Amino acid sequence: MNTDDRLIVNPFNHDKDFAGCSIFGMMSLEGKRFGSKDPVRAISNMHERSNGLGGGFAVYGIYPDFKDYYALHIMYLSKDAKQRTDKILASCFNIIYDEELQTKPANVVDPPVIWRYFVEPRKNRPKDQSPDDCVLDAVMRINTETGKAFVFSSGKDMGVFKGVGFPEDIADYFCLEDYTGYLWSCHGRFPTNTPGWWGGAHPFNILDWTVVHNGELSSYGINRRYLEMYGYKCTLQTDTEVLAYAVDLLMRKQRLPIEIVSQVLASPFWAEIDQMEPKKRLVLKALRQTYGSLLMNGPFSIIVAHHGEMIGLTDRIKLRPMMAATKGSMLYLSSEEASIRLVSPALDKVWSARGGEPIIGRIGGKQAVENQAKLEVEQ
């Protein structure tokens, strides 16, 4: 692929990328941190679902020593890009600490330089700009203005590691055995349209929101155009990016809870809404009228995560698989049950996600998950 095309000047919505893929998520509902062993084994077990053109991990609770600072993982495809990026960073942030991400030789393709920064937004930013919006703004600028630098992740106390290779090779390359976190979401990629590139691997991130995605968004064209109205610029050439931005817009900026957001991304059909009791009908109707352009149409299963929360969701007619399971205080979400069984053979509950209905794991929300599990397993 021509890397020179990765500029925002993209009037013809150039190069959409499709994904086949496997997804896996694992979260301690008590917030206990654990290592990479189980997540990496589980995602590797779905080797057949990916083709070596992308793998990645998002890990939460990873930088306890720097948890008050935004951790930026930035990929550079050229030296100039780093210089230009450093200029943008210096203008927006106080840089507390920065270093090249630790890597070791592994079976990955053309690894770029990846840098890690811990930063805090400068005090002299515009008065009405929140620290989060300052980071969002800097990310959009780096992705669109530097030409060859892309931000992999930009949240606090979390990080995204991803690239071109099978997930287990990516884990190897980034020395993930050295990290612990309380929530891991993982992805193995099977792009079917364009060759993989490092920026196009999952998870997709903005601030501390990440998304891993199996499927294809046939609605991508309008999802993207809608988000562009709110300052989100899609530069990573794959449909999943819009999911991360949609979640950021609805959950962080507009403060809608996931229960509502899932009804936007995978809304009920009008035939169902028309039958609801009046108050609920009013809400659901207004949601579709207002956020119709953010309906994710086409086959998908996704794991959305941010601090303290991991959510599994499929499209409303469930054209992609998702299994859920619990064991003790651990919640698992996976494309395939076998991967969960591999790392935790004796599960408490296992169930299949319903189309368009979210599975929500929260720290301290063990009871809620168990209730949902009980209901699903009984049915």
Added chain:
Amino acid sequence: MKSYLPPEYIVERDEDKCIRCKVCVNQCTYETHSYDAEDDVIRSKDENCVNCQRCVTFCPTHAITIRENPTAYRENANMTSDVIKDIKKQAETGGIILTGMGCDRPLLTYWDRLLVNASQVTNPSIDPLREPMEIRTYLGMKPDALEMEYTNGDIELKTQLTPQLTLEVPIMFSAMSYGAISLNVHESLARAATKAGTYFNTGEGGLDPSLYKYGEHTIVQVASGRFGVHSKYLHAGAAVEIKIGQGAKPGIGGHLPGEKVTAEISRTRMIPLGTDALSPAPQHDIYSIEDLRQLIYALKEATNYEKPISVKIAAVHNAAAIASGIVRAGADIVAIDGVRGSTGAAPKIIRDNVGIPIELALASVDQRLRDEGIRNRASIVAAGGFRSSGDVLKAIALGADAVYIATAALVAIGCTVCQKCYTGKCPWGIATPDPWIGKRVNPDIASERLTNLLRGWSHEIKEMMGGMGVNSIESLRGNRLHLRGVGLTDTELRILGVKMAGD
């Protein structure tokens, strides 16, 4: 003065088949056919024939054929027969050449240069006969965000949406005034809109009180002549549309000659019997965008903020900037009518030369509103020459919320696009103020033909959406990635915001 113009058409009658039943004589409102009792033969005056096909359709023995007059001037790519005839016509009358319907010249129809996507492998196509396929559409202002309050798992909506129109099919019947068309056509449109769950637009001639009962499916129009506009009329409709312009005749007004102003029409339009109904070119209380804002809010006030207000403009060169102003002025809906839009009467020179294609106007308006972050504030309705569900689907993918159709609706109930609407003598009973001729349209049958058309197009739209792998129209709307262009220049592709086929 002797006319140098030859008859345009030749009427041929197969004497063996003709049974002298005189259907043709009775049906032709242009008095083309006459019965000669002495010779027991039917004769035809070719020069009166407009090729409307009424006699052909109703001749029980199929004895009649209408042919274009093969007599032609010497072939000339520049001074074509049509050009020569128009010049002669004007030399004989000294007037403006009038015409009806939409532009008939081969202006580029961009719909024919746009092709639609379908799923293969990576994304399953969806069968609309087996799975839900949603085309319901709401027109009106949408908020940028919804505020809600949560108490113990109970959700209460804090944001109240402004009034919306609900369309079960994203196709409405465009403005056609009572006077330009017969009351029976108005009734047929109203009944079909009601049955199909969509809307019909009254046009600028007011609304006969007998049709108020279809008000929930009616958009009442307020145009420069203000004909038939009164409080009850405004309240009768589900929405009010301010007509600034029309695709067939941007920049000019309208003229319903006094002889068409019958007792019923004079009552509905609130003008004296037999007087000319003149619609000024501009609205004389709108000379600027601020004035438009005042009228929009005057109408909102007059209707207690219960109805969305639409503003209709002709697609002209800077439609995008104008539309932006209209949205900022408070309109809930912007309707844009392209150069191929139809009319009951317009100067031919204007119909064929003024305005721009709806495809380009729509694409640039939608993009402009998005660039300014105000696309949610109003719905876009595209109009002007929609011929099939394919055109409709492509318009929605370019960014329209819904479309208006008029010519297609009239064709459904008999119109053959002979372009003589301005004579008021439509033999199909459509474009006529004469209630006697108007009886040829039976609202029971015509409304059924109209609902059939909408049903057919809906099925086709659903099939195409299923093929694309989307099961809801909001995922198609503005989704230009599902379109590709063929035979277009880079500039055309840029304005349409679509990629070249194969790219």
